[in-house]
Amino acid sequence: MSLSKKIMGITVAVAASWTLSGATSFAADASLYDRLGGQGAIQAVVTKFISNVGGDSRINGYFAKADLKKLNRLLVEQVCAASGGPCTYSGRDMKTTHKGMKITTAAFNALVEDLVSALDTFNVPEKEKGELLSVLGPMNKDIVEVP
Helix, strand or coil, rough: CCHHHHHHHHHHHHHHHHHHHHHHCCCCCCHHHHHHCCHHHHHHHHHHHHHHCCCCCCCCHHHHCCCCCHHHHHHHHHHHHHHCCCCCCCCCHHHHHCCCCEEHHHHHHHHHHHHHHHHHHHCCCCHHHHHHHHHHHHHHHCCCCCC
């Protein structure tokens, strides 16, 4: 089976999982990680997110020299850990990573828009989307250098 067919299969499964999760009540103590669908679902969203960023002329220049495989792995770890999953983020802290990049508030907001678009692609329910954004959003103080 080709890689694109495997990715499409995973994408359909993730979309179905999130669509069904919106109709299914989870235990009150279910982590955000579990409600998002776990590692496979997070991987699918991160892959779509990176694709969105790559096509976004407002911010793709910031990623021109990035190792995309490493970026993908680190973002999955970061979202997994931030959402209560079993992952440990192995990357540098956000302040060190983005120091000197002169990232603007507008660029950060564009990045968030690209993430929201990726979450919407997979029909992530509003509650989980809001929770994830509220966990990741405070990173802007360590990322944005130019208001």
